[in-house]
Amino acid sequence: MCPVTKVFSFFLILLFSSRIKRRTKLFLKLEDFLWRRNDSIGLAFSELMLLKVLAATAYDDMPSHIENLKCKMCVVVGNSFAIKKTSLGSAINKYDVVIRLNNAPVPGYEEDVGNKTTMRIFYPESAISNPRLHNDEDTLMVMVPFKPHDLRWLKEMLYDEKRVQDIGFWKPPPLIWLVNRSNVRVLDPHFMHQTVKQMAQIPTQKRNQKPFQPTTGFLAVFVALNYCDVVHIAGFGYPPKSDQQQPIHYFENNTMKAMKSSPHDINHEAQALKRLEEVGALMYLHPHL
Structure with missing residues (x-):
């Protein structure tokens, strides 16, 4: 029997005192074309691009051998230096679902981070030209649509259209993306919407708090808490x-100097992860501050 089957409801009640339903369908589908406006963060007026993207990525959510598990054991592998010299690689490879982030490499770091990847959550600026170098053949490449330009980039990649260079991106995304179409998914904006909503309920010591923009890592944790029965994190x-x-x-x-202009509130996220750990919603695989 799965040791934790109510983890999502448990963490919502104790952490956020909120009533929202667990959502285990992670990706947008063609039938979701007319999605709810309050879930469409960053996608307003992008309906035609979204329609074309979904037409090219109309595949099942997760592989059946994972979807049919009665208890899904998941690990979110972050990119932090904290995972260095932990020798967690073999343990990470044993999880049913291994979620990785952005452009974090695997070859050369297997001893600490493992080499199994079920899905990689990214956005265009964090994509690499050849994902096959750092992922399994069946790894799901899950794009987070922060803004309309992200869908435009994905459409250009999927249909091999003429690229519109650098417009709307803080960093140039790849102009060539060697990926199997059947492995591409678009994360349902519901998860970004709810991550922002729930994080906004966590009090901070700052006044005049700016709107919260979660890191890819924290968003991945929220996704895992929805989909998985047991959630562990590393890195x-x-x-x-x-x-x-x-x-x-x-x-x-x-180093931390690179974070000076970051739009993310890493202290806010650290507080949230600590509270999630305290209520038993997740567990770290290594010592941490």
């Missing part, structure tokens, strides 16, 4: 702001 956590030497990520040398 989450930033070094203290006073530490300007330790890298942020396990695969590159950027």
